[in-house]
Amino acid sequence: MAVAFWILAVVSVAAGIAVFVVDSMARATFALLASLLAVGLAFLLIDLEYLGVLIILMMVMEMLVMAVFMIMYMMNPAGLMPMKMVHNHRAAMIISAAVFVLLVAGIFLTSWPPRGGEPPADPTHQLGLAVMGPKMLVMMVIGVAILATMISTVVLATHRGRYARYGDDLERKRPLDPGEES
Amino acid sequence: MVVTGWLLRRAARHPRPFLVSAADGTRARLRCEAEIARRRWRPALSPAEAGLLVVCGAPGDELSEAVRTIWDGLPSPRARADLPGDASHDLVAHALDRAVARLADGAAPGRPHGGPDPGDLPMADRGPDRDGLSLDRLHVPLGPVLPDWPSGLVVETVLQGDVIQEATVRWLEDGEPFWAEPWDRAAAGRPVTRGEAGRRRAAAHLDGLGRLLSVAGWPAAARSARTVRDRLLADAPREALTAPYERLARQVRRSGTLRWMLRGVGPAGDGDALARLEARLTATRAAIGSIADEAPLDEDRPAGNLLNPDLLVGAELATARLMVASLDPGPAVAHA
Amino acid sequence: MPELGLLALPLALVVLGLAAAGLDAVLSGGRASAPFGEIARLLVQQRRRTTRPDVLLLRVGVISLVAAPLLAAVVIPLGDAPVADLSAGIVWFNAMEVCVWGALWLTGWSVNSVFPLVGAYRFVAQGLAYELPHMFALITVALGAGSLRMSEAVQAQQGLWFVVWMPLAFLIYLVSALAMAFWGPMSQPVGSDLAGGVRAELAGPDRLLFQAGRYALLVVAAGAAVPLFLGGGAGPVLPGWLWALVKTVAVLALLVWVRHRVPAVRMDRFTQVSWLVLIPLALVQLLVVGIVVV
Numbered sequence: 001m002a003v004a005f006w007i008l009a010v011v012s013v014a015a016g017i018a019v020f021v022v023d024s025m026a027r028a029t030f031a032l033l034a035s036l037l038a039v040g041l042a043f044l045l046i047d048l049e050y051l052g053v054l055i056i057l058m059m060v061m062e063m064l065v066m067a068v069f070m071i072m073y074m075m076n077p078a079g080l081m082p083m084k085m086v087h088n089h090r091a092a093m094i095i096s097a098a099v100f101v102l103l104v105a106g107i108f109l110t111s112w113p114p115r116g117g118e119p120p121a122d123p124t125h126q127l128g129l130a131v132m133g134p135k136m137l138v139m140m141v142i143g144v145a146i147l148a149t150m151i152s153t154v155v156l157a158t159h160r161g162r163y164a165r166y167g168d169d170l171e172r173k174r175p176l177d178p179g180e181e182s
Numbered sequence: 183m184v185v186t187g188w189l190l191r192r193a194a195r196h197p198r199p200f201l202v203s204a205a206d207g208t209r210a211r212l213r214c215e216a217e218i219a220r221r222r223w224r225p226a227l228s229p230a231e232a233g234l235l236v237v238c239g240a241p242g243d244e245l246s247e248a249v250r251t252i253w254d255g256l257p258s259p260r261a262r263a264d265l266p267g268d269a270s271h272d273l274v275a276h277a278l279d280r281a282v283a284r285l286a287d288g289a290a291p292g293r294p295h296g297g298p299d300p301g302d303l304p305m306a307d308r309g310p311d312r313d314g315l316s317l318d319r320l321h322v323p324l325g326p327v328l329p330d331w332p333s334g335l336v337v338e339t340v341l342q343g344d345v346i347q348e349a350t351v352r353w354l355e356d357g358e359p360f361w362a363e364p365w366d367r368a369a370a371g372r373p374v375t376r377g378e379a380g381r382r383r384a385a386a387h388l389d390g391l392g393r394l395l396s397v398a399g400w401p402a403a404a405r406s407a408r409t410v411r412d413r414l415l416a417d418a419p420r421e422a423l424t425a426p427y428e429r430l431a432r433q434v435r436r437s438g439t440l441r442w443m444l445r446g447v448g449p450a451g452d453g454d455a456l457a458r459l460e461a462r463l464t465a466t467r468a469a470i471g472s473i474a475d476e477a478p479l480d481e482d483r484p485a486g487n488l489l490n491p492d493l494l495v496g497a498e499l500a501t502a503r504l505m506v507a508s509l510d511p512g513p514a515v516a517h518a
Numbered sequence: 519m520p521e522l523g524l525l526a527l528p529l530a531l532v533v534l535g536l537a538a539a540g541l542d543a544v545l546s547g548g549r550a551s552a553p554f555g556e557i558a559r560l561l562v563q564q565r566r567r568t569t570r571p572d573v574l575l576l577r578v579g580v581i582s583l584v585a586a587p588l589l590a591a592v593v594i595p596l597g598d599a600p601v602a603d604l605s606a607g608i609v610w611f612n613a614m615e616v617c618v619w620g621a622l623w624l625t626g627w628s629v630n631s632v633f634p635l636v637g638a639y640r641f642v643a644q645g646l647a648y649e650l651p652h653m654f655a656l657i658t659v660a661l662g663a664g665s666l667r668m669s670e671a672v673q674a675q676q677g678l679w680f681v682v683w684m685p686l687a688f689l690i691y692l693v694s695a696l697a698m699a700f701w702g703p704m705s706q707p708v709g710s711d712l713a714g715g716v717r718a719e720l721a722g723p724d725r726l727l728f729q730a731g732r733y734a735l736l737v738v739a740a741g742a743a744v745p746l747f748l749g750g751g752a753g754p755v756l757p758g759w760l761w762a763l764v765k766t767v768a769v770l771a772l773l774v775w776v777r778h779r780v781p782a783v784r785m786d787r788f789t790q791v792s793w794l795v796l797i798p799l800a801l802v803q804l805l806v807v808g809i810v811v812v
Binding site for chain 3 (some may be wrong): 024026027030033049050053054056057060061063064065067068122124
Binding site (some may be wrong): 186189190192193195196197198219222223224227228229230231233255257258259288320322328329330341343344395396397398399400401402403405437439440442443498499500501503504 | 543545546547548549551552554555556558559561562563564565566632633636639640703705706709710711712713714717718719720721722725777778779780781782783784786787
């Protein structure tokens with residue numbers, strides 16, 4: 001258990017460092033993914049199966065969407081032209097080192113409370129109750145708010161709306177594909 | 183070594199052929215495709231998948247260069263068969279047998295394909311895309327060697343992602359004389375029946391239909407079209423052709439997915455890809471109906487389609503392939 | 519039992535994968551022995567080298583394409599108990615199957631060639647189109663079973679199979695099974711219009727692993743339908759593992775057969791259907807099941 005934890009911890013930190021060392025966007029993306037997968041697997045070690053698996057699931061999808069956008073704007077297939085993954089190299093190093101030291105110091109300086117009680121038999125169930133029980137209203141409002149934000153962002157960002165696709169009176173039966181003339 | 187030899191012999195029984203045809207290689211290509219189907223080999227989609235390169239006819243300079251590049255990149259064990267344009271069935275079968283024998287003893291290993299030095303590669307430049315962003319552009323030629331692609335056609339494209347921003351059409355070869363042969367013979371004053379011309383025209387339609395169905399990702403239907411085509415060219419009587427053809431036409435017409443995917447693709451003077459498919463099915467039926475007609479051929483060959491590069495601009499690669507396959511174009515040079 | 523399963527699982531994957539490949543070869547006009555010939559050929563075939571590939575990422579991509587279905591398979595019960603009966607087994611299955619996105623994208627991107635790159639992006643677009651209806655279908659099962667554990671999903675179907683009272687979710691699952699294995703109508707990422715798409719430049723061992731991973735995915739997608747919708751190992755006379763196998767073979771044969779009946783679907787048209795038709799249908803199904811359960 002402890003061995004597995006240390007392996008995952010080292011993989012996670014090493015892959016995190018690799019993000020800034022490698023010279024191609026694809027490698028940086030997947031180094032970040034490797035780091036996050038190690039975190040997800042660490043959750044499995046403390047029997048938080050649902051959260052661990054969810055982290056793996058979401059991170060794979062997120063990194064892929066990120067890769068699509070990054071490389072869409074800059075095709076650079078297979079590191080044809082190597083590029084640095086950091087801007088303002090010196091300041092970046094100082095800031096990241098400082099943040100890392102701060103966080104590690106925080107871990108060691110905090111007086112962690114002793115464990116009270118036993119872990120529940122089914123942490124997933126407990127998690128659901130914790131999230132959905134007393135805080136149901138908050139979660140629902142936040143959920144709807146996030147959805148509304150996403151939709152309005154897309155609407156604001158989109159170049160061609162419903163009227164460009166279906167005509168001024170929405171009279172077209174089939175929407176125009178991008179690039180098609182009306 | 184013993185294991186390698188055994189694997190090579192096993193593998194040679196299931197070669198994956200990749201066919202390249204010059205304009206004058208149509209007859210050899212058709213015979214070779216029929217022979218490959220008879221041997222139940224499965225053709226390869228790309229040179230990397232293939233182990234056997236078959237070159238039909240005599241390619242011109244630029245196509246020869248492309249064939250050389252393909253051959254250099256073919257991973258070993260590999261074999262190559264060059265067929266003359268008028269290769270007979272026996273010659274085709276013999277050439278394929280010899281290629282298999284070479285595959286079985288593990289032909290000389292090929293040079294792993296290196297490709298040009300990256301210093302020589304042009305960097306992707308940028309240009310505005312359809313959503314108003316500035317994106318990288320790649321210069322990618324489609325053809326001349328691509329499966330289910332008209333022989334000798336090269337479309338030079340500028341791509342952003344998989345959307346074609348600019349396209350120019352070039353033909354490396356003249357039109358395929360094989361499909362015009364009955365009309366050419368009639369024009370030269372020799373006796374040609376309408377049935378003969380109808381048979382050739384039906385086969386040409388089915389060849390194009392096979393390509394379209396294959397590009398549309400429906401290999402099973404493409405195979406049926408090619409089976410009927412091969413029977414037509416093997417001089418099967420009309421009664422033996424109508425039933426399988428009607429079965430194929432019914433299956434193609436009934437496919438809602440195919441209609442959904444072809445509707446609105448490549449609108450030209452004669453409608454979209456779906457309308458062209460329907461026209462092709464009707465024309466094929468009429469041509470098959472006429473193959474017993476003994477009357478002398480007195481009409482001109484119907485004109486083929488041309489490929490207008492503007493049609494491809496703004497299309498994604500998948501739709502562009504469907505447009506080309508549904509037009510089944512030939513070079514603009516009149517063949518008279 | 520889990521120890522036995524650890525042996526039986528890879529064996530079942532290999533046998534079913536070969537059977538699927540053989541059936542596909544026969545339906546494609548080839549011989550049933552074609553998969554064995556292809557394996558022999560790829561074992562002795564050279565790799566193909568492209569200009570400036572990212573070999574490390576290519577290896578990672580191809581190997582994870584094999585690893586993902588194997589890891590997904592450990593939660594599928596062969597009869598009564600899976601190799602690893604995780605409490606979030608259904609989510610685990612989903613997560614492993616999403617890893618295929620990464621595997622395929624890496625494979626297509628790293629060979630540095632246009633057609634594989636386009637194929638890789640097609641798969642990401644396909645993923646975004648099929649994943650939401652797929653997740654809702656899985657959630658519907660979890661809701662019906664009251665658990666995310668695969669074995670409890672099977673237990674919950676002792677009386678009535680889920681396919682009977684959540685048929686829409688089952689249909690959506692089948693569509694997404696085709697999509698996750700990029701098979702048949704959903705095979706645009708490896709489409710013939712792209713000269714083979716993602717796998718256009720793969721030869722030798724790389725291609726062997728890629729094809730193995732693809733068939734393993736197809737088998738796993740078919741196999742998961744059994745505990746999720748078809749009652750797992752439930753059935754008269756025969757033992758549970760045999761019933762699970764029979765049902766898996768039936769779903770697998772259906773998926774292989776569909777490839778020969780339906781042309782490929784392009785994502786520029788399918789996404790609209792997926793988001794405007796499949797997601798609402800999945801939500802309606804979820805609502806119905808929710809009402810029944812409550």
